[in-house]
Amino acid sequence: MSMETYRxxxxxxxxxxxxxxxxxxxxxxxxxxxxxxxxxxxxxxxSRDQEPSAATEVTADVTTLDLQYERDDAGFAFRLLGDRDELTTIRIDDEEWDLM
Structure with missing residues (x-):
């Protein structure tokens, strides 16, 4: 495998x-x-003017990918794992996205 960029x-x-x-x-x-x-x-x-979104990129040399999410009292964490190691995380806070 070689280095590859994931978004x-x-x-x-x-x-x-x-x-x-x-x-x-x-x-x-x-x-x-x-x-x-x-x-x-x-x-x-x-109603919203625009749907909220978030993005990040990471470059890694991995053979397997796994996308997981967790929920806590204040939002979600989306974690990208590569070969079981955390590559990157995006945190979505309820307050930031106006979720009630």
Missing amino acids: LEVRETETNGIDADVYGEDGIVEESTRLAYDDFDLNPPE
Whole structure:
């Protein structure tokens, strides 16, 4: 394996939830997860000017990728693991995204 750049994108969906996707250098989705706000008793605002999103890139030499998320009292953490080691994390705070 050689060094490759991965892009982790987390965004709100039109269907009341969050999508998290990991893209390889070729733009193909390598890992993906989706969650519904209803599963966590959360409600986004009725309307937004723009759906919130966050993204980060990491370069690593790994053979396996794993995208995980955790929920705590104040938000979500989306973690990208490579060969079981944490490569990068995006934190989504309820207050920042106006989730109630």
